[in-house]
Each structure stands twice: as C-alpha cells, then as structure tokens.
Amino acid sequence: MLGLMQDRPLSLPMLMNRMENQYRDKTVTTEQIGYVMTAGYGEVATRIRALAGVLDHLGVPRDARVGTFGWNTQRHLELYMAVPCTNRVLHTINHRLSASQLTFIVNDAEDDVLFVDRSILASIWPVIEACERVRHIVVMDDGADFPLPDDPRIHDYEALLAAAVPVDGILEVADERTAAALCYTSGTTGRPKGVLYDHRSIVLHALMLQLVDSFGLRESDTIMPVVPMFHVNAWGLPYAALMCGADLVMPGTSTRPEQLVEQIERHRVTFTAAVTTVWRDAAGFLDGRDLSSLRHIVCGGGAVPVSLSRHYRDTVGQPLRNAWGMTETSPVVTSARITTADRGLDDEHHLEVLAGPGTALPLTELRLMLDDGSLAPHDGQARGELQVAGPTIAGGYFGQTGRSEAVTEDGWLRTGDVATIDPHGRLRIVDRTKDLIKSGGEWISSVELENEIMADSRVAEAAVIAVPNDRWGERPMACVVPVAHGELTGDDVREFLRGRVAGWWIPEEVRIIDEVPKTATGKFSKVSLREMVLQEN
Structure with a gap:
C-alpha cells in the first residue's frame, strides 16, 4: 500500500519560486577586477527567465548539454538555474585542464552551446575553435580586453538577454530523476569521466548542507563559495544558498589570496569554503583584518594540517573544518564537527577532530571492504576500501552502458580511498589505493x-x-x-x-x-x- 502524500518532484524549479517570492530582496554580489555588481534574487530570477528564452531562441534541444567556462559570478548562477529548469543539462567545465582533456570533455559531452567568460576565452579558444559540434558560443563580457575572434557562432550574453522573450509561467521538470548537471572528473588516472546529476540529487544535497550537523547553512548567512562553480557545482553551495535564502558573494575574477580575505571582511561573510591550498595561501594575509563575521570555514580537497587550522583559530577566531567528498558524490559526504563524545577534551583534541573528514551526513552511508570481500569493523583500526551509497551518490558514468567497475554488484560506489571508521562514525582517510x-x-x-x-x-x-x-x-x-x-x-x-x-x-x-x-x-x-x-x- 502506498502513502497518500502529494507527488511533487524534487526539482530545481522549486528554488525559482523562493527566489521570486520569499527571498526576492536577498542579494548576490559579484566581485570583478575594477568593479562590483550586486543584484537582488528577484532581479536575478527575471534574468533567469530571459536566459531561458535565449536557450529557446538558440534552438537548444531538451536534454542537450550546455557547456560553461565561467568564474563564480551572477551570470554563472543564472546558468545554474536557467539550464536545468528548462530540462537541459548544465555542463560546467574546468578551463584549467589541459587542452587535450578539454577537447575530449567537450566532444564527449556533445555540448550544443558554450557560455564563456571573456577573460577565459583567450586560453581556451583553440579548443573551442576545434569543436565543430558546438553550434553557438555565448561570450559573457567581464571586462577582459581579449579581442573576439571572427566566428559566426559568437554571441554577446547581455545582447541576447536584452532581445530575449522571457519564459513566463511555471518552470516545470516533471520527473525528479531528469538529468540536471554534468561534471567530469579530473582524469588523473585516465580519461575524465562524466558524472551526471539529476534534480533529485541536487535538491537533496542542498538540503543536507543546511542541516545543523553539516554546514548549517541558513537565511541569515552570507555565503562566499571560493570553490569554483566549474567544480562539482561549487560543492552545492549556490543551490543551498538559493534554497535557504542566504546572501551570496561571488569572487569572480578577484581570486588572489589577499583579495579573498578583503572580500570576506568587506561583505561580512559568515560562511566560506575552499580547498586547503587556498586557505594556506591566504594565511599570510589575515593579520589586521576584521574577520569576526565568520562562523564556519570549510576546507576540502585534502588533509587539513592541524597547524594551519590552529593558525586560523588564533588569528580569525574560527578553525578550519574539514569535509570529504568526490565529484561522484555531489560532492559532500562527510563533515567534521565536535560531538558529545568530545566533551571534556581540550582544544587541541578538538582541532584534531575538526581536521579529519568527520562523520557521514544523513542520507549517505559508508562502509569499509577488505580484500577478501568481507566488511571491516568500525573500530578505528581496521583498514579497508571506502565505499559509499545514497541518493546523492553516482551509480555509473555518463555515456557508459552496463554496470561500471567503480560500482559494486550491490550498488555501492568504490571511492579508491583506504580508510578507517571509528565507533562514533568518524572517517579517517588513510590513503588512496594507488x-x-x-x-x-x-x-x-x-x-x-x-x-x-x-x-x-x-x-x-x-x-x-x-x-x-x-x-x-x-x-x-x-x-x-x-x-x-x-x-x-x-x-x-x-x-x-x-x-x-x-x-x-x-x-x-x-x-x-x-x-x-x-x-x-x-x-x-x-x-x-x-x-x-x-x-x-
């Protein structure tokens, strides 16, 4: 017997309603070299509807991949919503990859149209020029002086929006399992592989980031995603911000360490996240800054040195807090926090706890598999291959048919990490298997x-x-x-x-x-x- 609850899909158009009504006065601020741009969510939603009209005007088919080469900006945020909310697939691309990797990724995804920040265009134009399947190239002018190539496929983003017929009415995605976004792994052990997220996984992941025992994102936050929007949906932070109504600060092209620290101070940022390398580079610019607005600093993409976390605690008042995940996991699976098991222990122990990956977020599961196929106990000592499962975890790769070798017969993702899990559920990454x-x-x-x-x-x-x-x-x-x-x-x-x-x-x-x-x-x-x-x- 089935329950009698309403059958409403978990899809990104749900966020549009919140932007246009409940949170229309909340803001997104974009920092670019030489200027700052701020707009309310209501205005951004209007531009999203115009952008949806642009996609229709360009003849972008349903389910087509729309590639983006962009910084963390308001325009990129508009693409984050307009593309999946109109039943197309947002394909964010890391422009820092090699030319051969970029060529493979664009061709493998069969991107129909590319949106490119002008400041990025110069470095990747030879790749784009060679991708003959791409029908349109839309340039988002961020003030860079790179002259536009003479190519009939090139359009100007703002000109298209100004001439667009906006899509009115309710944006609808009928099936929550509809593909919404595509992101390729970095390909460090072979060719990059495409991870295809659906609306359901993105919405659930955004909800998970708002839980108090994960990131605790909330309406009163000012969130600055330093982690790039071309990397796993900026760890889901833009979608979570739109869902809970937090203000957003986008670093744009102003990404030098001293610029990031200055932005945190000027915009009174409360939550920010980046890989360890960024926080290490920024550590020398903290002195003399009023960063008292910060309540949570997430550090991912690798181990967090306790000495670095201690430096932030002593200088800023907040330690670095680790989190763990992969492109295949949306990406956040675990988040470090102090639990009741840590009561009575000293600050140094707390720093060590927060430097670790932490415990699994609700809706995700962890297990350790030994070489003989048996499960390792969660005793903090036994080491095994870390495997994960849940509705925000990939079950295969884009373009591959049949069961991937990365997925076990009973549906768990093999991470390639060797780990331990203690009796309190805390994960510790011991190494990569390779x-x-x-x-x-x-x-x-x-x-x-x-x-x-x-x-x-x-x-x-x-x-x-x-x-x-x-x-x-x-x-x-x-x-x-x-x-x-x-x-x-x-x-x-x-x-x-x-x-x-x-x-x-x-x-x-x-x-x-x-x-x-x-x-x-x-x-x-x-x-x-x-x-x-x-x-x-």
Missing part, C-alpha cells in the same frame, strides 16, 4: 606520513610518493615545501618524525622543493610530482 607504499611487504600510508610532516610549523606543504628500492621494493620519498626558504633540511624533517611515526616509515630521501604540483582543482598532483622527480633523476 598511493599506498609497500616497503618490505608492509604498507606505509603516504597521507598519514604527509600529515605528520605538515604538523611541523616550519613546513608549508608536503607530499610523499613511492620510489623504487632494490632491497625493500619501495620506499617513501618526502617532497617538502618549507615556510621559510633555506631554513629546513632533510635531517630536520627526519628528526621531527622520530617518535611520531614508526621508524621504518621515516624516508631516507627528503627533497626540499619550491611548490608541490597541483591539479586543476588545487589538490596535490602525485602524477606530476612523480614525473618531476623522474626528470630530476
């Missing part, structure tokens, strides 16, 4: 070793990779970026590690480098680091 180091038949966790090295206040960054060894098979090599050039040696690193890790974990080889190579989303690139070391050898 980054474990097997030395003399025993495993060394590169992630744990990196965390211990970065606990040294003299260390800015540290990445550990495996190098061949005739006797042991593999040994760890630590590549370390010091806070102050010339004031840290390999012996210093090894001495700091003594007593903190097993003696046989301590690397014989420590290289002092200027910077750890990063992926296009700001994570450590072990692939590039290995190539760099190989070239130097």
